[in-house]
Amino acid sequence: MKYVVSLSGGMDSSTLIYDLLEKGNKVKAITFDYGQRHIKEINSAKDIALHAGIDHEVIDVSFLKALLPGSSLTDDKVAVPEGHYESESMKDTVVPNRNMIFTSILAAHALAIGYDGVALGIHAGDHAIYPDCRPEWAARVLAAVKVGNWEADEFQMITPFVDMSKTDICKRGLELGVPYELTTTCYNGGAEACGKCGSCQERLEAFRDSGAIDPISYESYLKQLLLS
Amino acid sequence: MKYVVSLSGGMDSSTLIYDLLEKGNKVKAITFDYGQRHIKEINSAKDIALHAGIDHEVIDVSFLKALLPGSSLTDDKVAVPEGHYESESMKDTVVPNRNMIFTSILAAHALAIGYDGVALGIHAGDHAIYPDCRPEWAARVLAAVKVGNWEADEFQMITPFVDMSKTDICKRGLELGVPYELTTTCYNGGAEACGKCGSCQERLEAFRDSGAIDPISYESYLKQLLLS
Numbered sequence: 001m002k003y004v005v006s007l008s009g010g011m012d013s014s015t016l017i018y019d020l021l022e023k024g025n026k027v028k029a030i031t032f033d034y035g036q037r038h039i040k041e042i043n044s045a046k047d048i049a050l051h052a053g054i055d056h057e058v059i060d061v062s063f064l065k066a067l068l069p070g071s072s073l074t075d076d077k078v079a080v081p082e083g084h085y086e087s088e089s090m091k092d093t094v095v096p097n098r099n100m101i102f103t104s105i106l107a108a109h110a111l112a113i114g115y116d117g118v119a120l121g122i123h124a125g126d127h128a129i130y131p132d133c134r135p136e137w138a139a140r141v142l143a144a145v146k147v148g149n150w151e152a153d154e155f156q157m158i159t160p161f162v163d164m165s166k167t168d169i170c171k172r173g174l175e176l177g178v179p180y181e182l183t184t185t186c187y188n189g190g191a192e193a194c195g196k197c198g199s200c201q202e203r204l205e206a207f208r209d210s211g212a213i214d215p216i217s218y219e220s221y222l223k224q225l226l227l228s
Numbered sequence: 229m230k231y232v233v234s235l236s237g238g239m240d241s242s243t244l245i246y247d248l249l250e251k252g253n254k255v256k257a258i259t260f261d262y263g264q265r266h267i268k269e270i271n272s273a274k275d276i277a278l279h280a281g282i283d284h285e286v287i288d289v290s291f292l293k294a295l296l297p298g299s300s301l302t303d304d305k306v307a308v309p310e311g312h313y314e315s316e317s318m319k320d321t322v323v324p325n326r327n328m329i330f331t332s333i334l335a336a337h338a339l340a341i342g343y344d345g346v347a348l349g350i351h352a353g354d355h356a357i358y359p360d361c362r363p364e365w366a367a368r369v370l371a372a373v374k375v376g377n378w379e380a381d382e383f384q385m386i387t388p389f390v391d392m393s394k395t396d397i398c399k400r401g402l403e404l405g406v407p408y409e410l411t412t413t414c415y416n417g418g419a420e421a422c423g424k425c426g427s428c429q430e431r432l433e434a435f436r437d438s439g440a441i442d443p444i445s446y447e448s449y450l451k452q453l454l455l456s
Contacts, residue, residue, distance in 0.1 A: 057294060059294055059295075060290075060291050060294075061291060062288075063287045063288050063289060063291075063333075064336075066285060066287055066288075067287075067333065067336050067337045068340050069340060069341050095336050095340060096335075096339035096340055096377050096380075097332055097335050097336035097339055097373060097376060097377055098336065099376065100332040100336075100372055100373065100376050101329065101332040101336060104325055104328040104329040104332045105291075105295065105329055107324075107325050107328070108292075108295050108323050108324050108325035108326065108328075108329060109295045111324035111325055112295050112296050112297060112323060112324055113297050131375060131376050131377060131378060132376035132377065134375070134376075136375055137372060137375045137376040140368060140371045140372035140375055140376075141372045141376075143368045143372075144365060144368035144369045144371075144372055145325060145328065147359060147362070147365045147368055148325060148327065148328050148359050148360035148362075148365040148368075148369075149324050149325055149359060149360065150359060152324075
């Protein structure tokens with residue numbers, strides 16, 4: 001089968017690509033570019049696509065900023081809030097319905113290039129926090145795509161990680177030899193991962209619970225603390 | 229109620245706005261900007277929003293081009309095919325699943341600014357040609373939006389024209405005093421409408437069947453022919 005996948009440059013989507021390839025599928029990756037805060041992630045995505053040997057396209061979705069109230073005035077000057085990326089303080093920077101926009105775009109591309117469907121990296125760890133990472137959401141989006149396009153009855157939307165935790169994904173990735181040293185997870189986007197933000201904490205936990213050492217660099221004092 | 233509406237600058241979406249306003253709703257319009265071929269439509273949309281006295285935002289969706297195979301190479305140099313805009317020759321310029329992308333964006337904005345929902349101008353005349361203009365499609369998109377977002381149980385997706393023909397819409401618009409002289413329908417985007425393309429023909433028919441004269445200018449020899 002041939003699937004279009006969203007590649008953020010993080011662990012889940014990278015592992016998804018290697019998982020699909022290992023099962024004999026063809027994969028094309030799309031990375032959504034929001035603006036400069038994500039350049040490190042975009043470079044990670046490019047490196048992973050190159051390593052995996054798959055087609056990759058970066059799509060400019062900077063229009064998302066215009067969807068949030070006030071953002072057209074403040075534009076790039078909106079400060080990135082500190083703290084956990086899933087917390088209340090982040091609410092103002094998150095576009096509602098975002099995953100449906102992205103999945104609609106992935107499906108559009110899959111249909112345009114004659115692929116069988118879309119593979120999503122949604123996983124169990126996100127279900128409680130993000131309603132648009134749940135299987136019932138994916139089923140409804142798929143229903144809309146099938147009804148809304150000619151010759152789309154066989155269109156697929158697969159979610160291989162939907163019942164897996166972050167740790168399960170990490171274990172699967174280690175098995176597959178996913179080059180985690182190329183991935184970017186830290187919300188703060190520095191040269192080294194901060195180790196403090198929610199994303200870093202979740203990643204470090206997943207590696208620890210998998211009995212492995214995360215190959216990326218953390219701000220050193222923290223690394224020693226976290227790995228001690 | 230407060231609705232976000234896609235305003236193309238054509239008859240359907242313009243009439244929808246006046247219809248909603250007349251019923252006492254608040255309306256915000258979004259125009260999707262694909263690239264320069266649509267500048268005339270965008271100016272029409274701006275004029276209509278100004279005339280209607282509503283908020284209006286133009287969203288850059290030029291990323292759509294990247295979704296079609298080959299378009300990243302040819303970019304703006306892809307020739308606009310001649311002929312009816314619903315015909316086979318146009319297939320290469322149409323992104324599949326496009327209306328789902330747009331509706332997802334409208335819903336995202338409605339949720340972000342606290343509006344009650346989205347109003348779509350889909351009508352009976354389009355059902356046979358566009359699967360993503362049918363009520364069963366709209367119902368599935370709404371189901372996905374409701375499940376995929378917090379506090380979206382009451383979110384609405386209304387389609388006031390879903391059972392109306394183009395002529396019905398035209399009659400309704402004439403009743404409402406929609407400034408049709410400001411709208412743009414012609415696919416060719418010249419200073420005067422060509423009168424030959426499928427869009428122009430459909431529009432002229434709607435006016436004729438409504439017993440009214442279309443206030444926009446057509447290339448003169450054709451106008452005489454068509455109104456004779």
